[in-house]
Amino acid sequence: MGQAREVMNGMTEAIVRGDDEALRALYAPDAIADRPDGPRLEGAPAIVEYLMGFRRGFPDLSWENGRQYESGDTAIDEGHLVGTHTETITSPEGELPATGRAIRVRECDIVTVRDGAAVEHRFYYDQLDLLTQLGLAGSGAEAAAVPGPRAATDQAPARSTR
Incomplete structure (x- = not known):
């Protein structure tokens, strides 16, 4: 396992545990993050606050791993976030x-890693x-059924390349 995979695994564990100090230690002070719901986040404190704001909204948050990849200084994880929205989600754009x-x-x-x-x-x-x-969102703002996990035989095997 390379450094990128170790950092990615540590990030996932810290988010699921709700451990903002452990998460902050995994980012360079000047790290950047691109997200689908707003502008780029700049600096470890902003990234950690965003991620932990989401995590606080889902106290039972868990991660279902689908696929993992690693190549050089980059690790990629695909999977599902699972949880129940029982607390307010906070973000730079407001509260939900x-x-x-x-x-x-x-x-x-x-995630791209340099110097650990x-x-x-x-x-x-x-x-x-x-x-x-x-x-x-959706027709009448009725919640969609939460998709269940796929059968193990339906999932592609996890792969790692180095």
């Missing part, structure tokens, strides 16, 4: 009060799917 709804949203993280710390983090998820599962 708890809906009490469960989610299972496909998500992808791409993440310098760039790009994450992607389907915003419409998230809002629909929360009951905030």
Whole structure:
């Protein structure tokens, strides 16, 4: 396992545990992050606050790993965020009060590491799917059914390249 994979795994564990100090230690001070729901985040404190704001909204947050990749200084994870929106989500754009709804949203993280710390983090998820599962979008703002995990035989095996 390379350094990029170690950092990515540490990030995932810190987010799921809600450990902002451990998460902050994995980012370079001047790291940047691109996200689907707003402008670029600049600096470790801004990135950690954004991620932990989401995590606080889903106290039971977990990660279902789908695929993992690593090549040189970059690690990629594909999977699903799973949790129940029981607390307010805070972000630089404002607050989203708890809906009490469960989610299972496909998500992808791409992390580039230098000298043992993440310098760039790009994450992607389907915003419409998230809002629909929360009951905030769609026909009549009715929540969509939360997709269940696929059968193990339906999933592609995890791969790592170095």
